[in-house]
Amino acid sequence: xxxxxxxxRHKITKRGQNVxxxxxxxxxxxxxxxxxxxxxxxxxxxxxxxxxxxxxxxxLLSDRFSAERPKGSFSTLEIQRTEQGDSAMYxxxxxxxxxxxxxxxxxxxxxxRLTVL
Amino acid sequence: xxxxxxxxxxxxxxxxxxxxxxxxxxVGISALHWLQQHPGGGIxxxxxxxxxxxxxxxxxxxxxxxxxxxxxHITASHPRDSAVYICATAYNTDKLIFxxxxxLQVFP
Numbered sequence: 252x253x254x255x256x257x258x259x260r261h262k263i264t265k266r267g268q269n270v271x272x273x274x275x276x277x278x279x280x281x282x283x284x285x286x287x288x289x290x291x292x293x294x295x296x297x298x299x300x301x302x303x304x305x306x307x308x309x310x311l312l313s314d315r316f317s318a319e320r321p322k323g324s325f326s327t328l329e330i331q332r333t334e335q336g337d338s339a340m341y342x343x344x345x346x347x348x349x350x351x352x353x354x355x356x357x358x359x360x361x362x363x364r365l366t367v368l
Numbered sequence: 369x370x371x372x373x374x375x376x377x378x379x380x381x382x383x384x385x386x387x388x389x390x391x392x393x394x395v396g397i398s399a400l401h402w403l404q405q406h407p408g409g410g411i412x413x414x415x416x417x418x419x420x421x422x423x424x425x426x427x428x429x430x431x432x433x434x435x436x437x438x439x440x441h442i443t444a445s446h447p448r449d450s451a452v453y454i455c456a457t458a459y460n461t462d463k464l465i466f467x468x469x470x471x472l473q474v475f476p
Binding site: 294296301307357 | 401
């Protein structure tokens with residue numbers, strides 16, 4: 252297993268365009284997380300899934316953001332009508348956790364760097 | 369709301385020095401994570417702890433639950449330790465609340 256992968260690694264788009272990012276977690280991990288990191292700051296939680304269920308969503312996630320994990324494996328994060336303030340590194344992480352239990356170590360992907368012009 | 373604060377924000381050291389990075393948080397947690405981030409973005413989990421102390425190679429992490437404080441120590445620091453070190457907390461749910469990180473530079 253090669254760890255958590257994300258695609259694309261870099262995305263440059265014009266304001267108003269839609270973008271979609273993909274995350275492939277470690278195969279036996281049932282939990283998947285999306286975080287956003289702006290320059291000089293620590294990451295901020297966006298949302299997380301246990302299998303295909305989206306269990307929590309941050310207030311940072313406006314209506315323009317949507318995330319899915321349709322088969323409990325890979326996940327996509329879509330941003331509609333991008334704004335310059337969406338420019339950031341979008342990080343995906345995965346872990347294994349028992350139902351109702353605390354998470355174990357989270358393994359991070361390399362991130363997708365989004366630049367909105 | 370849980371706030372996670374780290375100190376110092378920036379740290380420079382000479383190779384071989386003992387380094388300490390501190391993390392304080394404001395509410396009770398289920399676990400605290402220490403992570404390392406190299407230039408380019410890759411984040412690696414170093415430790416997850418809920419009590420006591422853990423050691424891995426030259427890295428030591430401690431946590432004091434009563435004082436809501438954790439420290440990360442690096443013994444015999446090396447230039448390859450240069451990175452951003454991030455403290456993050458988890459409280460009941462799985463989401464991590466991150467500090468802003470400590471940028472460490474170790475010079476030969």
